[in-house]
Amino acid sequence: MTNTTPGTTASLKPRSTTTSVNDGEGCSPAPIGNNVAVPSRPSLSGTTVRLSLPNILTAIARNQSKRLGLTDLVHKIRGGLDRGGEDWSNRRLDAHAAHVLDIFQTMRTAVGNVTGRVGLELGPGDDVAVAYCFLKAGAKKMYTVERFDSVQLDERALKLFETLDRLLPGTVRAGDVAELRGGRLVLDANRLHHTVGLFEVSGVPEPVDFAYANDVAEHVDDPAVMFRATFAALKPNGCFVNNIDLAGHNAFSKTDRPLDFLTCPDWLWDLMFSHIVTTNRVRYSEFLRCARVAGFEIAKEDVLIRADETYLRQVRPDFIERYQRLADEDLAVIQCVLATVRAGNPLSGEC
Ligand SMILES: C[S@@+](CC[C@H](N)C(=O)[O-])C[C@H]1O[C@@H](n2cnc3c(N)ncnc32)[C@H](O)[C@@H]1O
Numbered sequence: 001m002t003n004t005t006p007g008t009t010a011s012l013k014p015r016s017t018t019t020s021v022n023d024g025e026g027c028s029p030a031p032i033g034n035n036v037a038v039p040s041r042p043s044l045s046g047t048t049v050r051l052s053l054p055n056i057l058t059a060i061a062r063n064q065s066k067r068l069g070l071t072d073l074v075h076k077i078r079g080g081l082d083r084g085g086e087d088w089s090n091r092r093l094d095a096h097a098a099h100v101l102d103i104f105q106t107m108r109t110a111v112g113n114v115t116g117r118v119g120l121e122l123g124p125g126d127d128v129a130v131a132y133c134f135l136k137a138g139a140k141k142m143y144t145v146e147r148f149d150s151v152q153l154d155e156r157a158l159k160l161f162e163t164l165d166r167l168l169p170g171t172v173r174a175g176d177v178a179e180l181r182g183g184r185l186v187l188d189a190n191r192l193h194h195t196v197g198l199f200e201v202s203g204v205p206e207p208v209d210f211a212y213a214n215d216v217a218e219h220v221d222d223p224a225v226m227f228r229a230t231f232a233a234l235k236p237n238g239c240f241v242n243n244i245d246l247a248g249h250n251a252f253s254k255t256d257r258p259l260d261f262l263t264c265p266d267w268l269w270d271l272m273f274s275h276i277v278t279t280n281r282v283r284y285s286e287f288l289r290c291a292r293v294a295g296f297e298i299a300k301e302d303v304l305i306r307a308d309e310t311y312l313r314q315v316r317p318d319f320i321e322r323y324q325r326l327a328d329e330d331l332a333v334i335q336c337v338l339a340t341v342r343a344g345n346p347l348s349g350e351c
Contacts, residue, residue: 050260059251059272066275085125104133110241117209123216136170145199153185227294236344239351263318284333296340299351305335
């Protein structure tokens with residue numbers, strides 16, 4: 001467990017699961033200094049928002065420009081893709097492979113033995129390389145479903161698979177599941193099946209043994225719907241693992257002040273982010289509740305990061321009402337790996 005203490009060098013993200021969106025703003029955490037200033041606190045309609053006025057105005061301007069289609073127009077003219085996560089295509093291959101392996105190891109540990117099994121990844125973002133790692137680990141077939149057409153299937157994607165071949169043991173090699181044809185990487189859909197669309201809508205063509213989502217649950221429109229749809233996609237005893245980043249994103253992406261975004265009233269949040277892919281602000285207890293209501297049993301809760309107690313005590317009075325009602329223990333969860341099982345025979349679940 002890691003505490004995040006304002007003004008210390010504690011890292012909020014033990015893994016490189018940064019979440020940025022295509023809002024031109026990025027989500028890089030602010031640098032951590034020894035004297036982190038308490039941000040100015042504009043008071044709007046009796047609410048104290050923990051974000052400076054210039055940052056609020058910049059976020060509103062970006063969102064409204066996106067709302068009017070101006071940002072998308074410029075983005076498309078520049079050849080950009082719509083995406084709901086970070087763009088890894090311009091990064092070094094080894095850094096990209098490390099990110100993929102990081103997610104794979106976390107998910108693999110939680111899912112257990114995948115030999116001969118069929119798996120599903122929700123929201124892979126830029127690549128289907130984590131799913132490819134599961135094939136290397138023995139999975140029979142992998143499905144991936146991504147909301148945006150952001151998975152890049154090209155020569156670089158093949159190079160990423162080949163890099164993973166060097167780093168990860170396994171009999172499956174890149175050439176077994178993918179082939180370059182005219183600069184485009186064609187996947188063997190019998191092994192690696194990718195669909196573009198909302199998972200809740202598209203689902204998968206066959207029941208799967210396991211499912212996982214990395215940094216996705218905090219972005220879905222409705223976690224209850226996500227858990228229900230995944231429950232329906234799983235075989236009995238199948239498990240669903242979520243790595244969830246419950247910290248602030250976008251303008252509120254501050255490593256040392258991960259909960260400031262809960263001070264933002266909904267009307268202002270909408271002005272700033274209605275057309276930007278950002279966090280849904282759902283808290284930990286609500287994810288647990290949604291999973292249980294969908295029919296899942298909680299197999300394992302691994303809280304990786306908790307907010308510092310002093311910071312939480314300091315910021316709590318400024319939270320909007322629905323977050324004020326929650327317990328400190330709930331609010332403090334900043335990152336967790338949640339493993340759930342569609343119980344049939346509870347003793348035979350892998351998670
Ligand atoms: C923060 S990114 C994470 C990407 C990748 N899993 C990673 O960790 O690098 C969240 C991804 O989930 C996708 N997403 C969000 N809601 C989704 C949904 N309902 N169905 C499918 N994909 C979804 C987004 O488009 C985005 O690519």
